[in-house]
Amino acid sequence: MFANHARRRLAAGEPSIGTWLSLPSPENAEYVSKLGFDWLTVDTEHNPVDIRTLAQMFAAMAGSGTAPMVRLPWNSGENFKRVLDAGAWGVVVPMVNSKVEAEQAVEAARYAPLGQRSVGGGRHAMSFGTTAAEYYSHANDEILLVLQIEHIDGVENVDEIMSVPGVDAMFIGPNDLAASMGLGLGVPLESDEPRLMEAIQHAREACVRHGVAPGIHCSSAAAVNRRIAEGFQYCAMASELRYMLGGLSEDIATLNWKASEHKTIETAEQGEIVRY
DSSP states (O other), X not given: OOOOHHHHHHHTTOOEEEEEEXXXXXXXXXXXXXXXXXXXXXXXXXXXXXXXXXXXXXXXXTTTTOEEEEEOSSSOHHHHHHHHHTTOSEEEEOOXXXXXXXXXXXXXXXXXXXXXXXXOOSXXXXXXXXXXXXXXXXXXXXXEEEEEEOSHHHHHTHHHHHTSTTOOEEEEOHHHHHHHTTSOSSOOXXXXXXXXXXXXXXXXXXXXXXXXXXXXXXXXXXXXXXHHHHTOOEEEEEEHHHHHHHHHHHHHTTSSOOOTTSOOOEEEETTEEEEO
């Protein structure tokens, strides 16, 4: 059975870096998986990715050495069951604000006796290159469970949340966290707003106290380097969609051509307003 290298690196205190996949495309997942990231997280919370496409994206990543992960639409048992049975090596759980919600996530992600994950399916074993029996024996040791702290309530309860056995990493979502603090929508990921910075530092320190790997979403490679220097381990570098649109936008701006008759698309990608 393949070992989940991302989970092992975090447990050893090392950084583990990946990016977000926003597009529901197996071909896209295959291309990005060849770039050398530790993991890729398919974002099913905010993007139209159905379960069949998700399984195909995981299959396209097989053999690349990149761990296939997914951000759930919500912290509910059926979401865990479907994505893990589809072959995910780990899950990112959005908007965890209490110890009870953390316990629910652990229960859904782990087989008995550690949890109540339902037994069934076959693609999960294939994703790990093993048999069903071997998968059932070792899945609890390989599945990476990441809880998102992205609301001020989660920050205030972060010590209780991180004390729950079975939680591997925390992932701060600065945009939603800022919004929950009344700081507005679309706040940059690396905002220097004092209250937001204090909340992020408080959450990271709680992780250290409880032996959980601290993580955060970043806007660029430079930002990832900065966060690693601050003590973060599980760091996401923007998303493939942001890099695709940003790169095209930059080159289009250098053309000797006017696009005045074309529509302007304005999108908020990870806290930044980009016009195309």
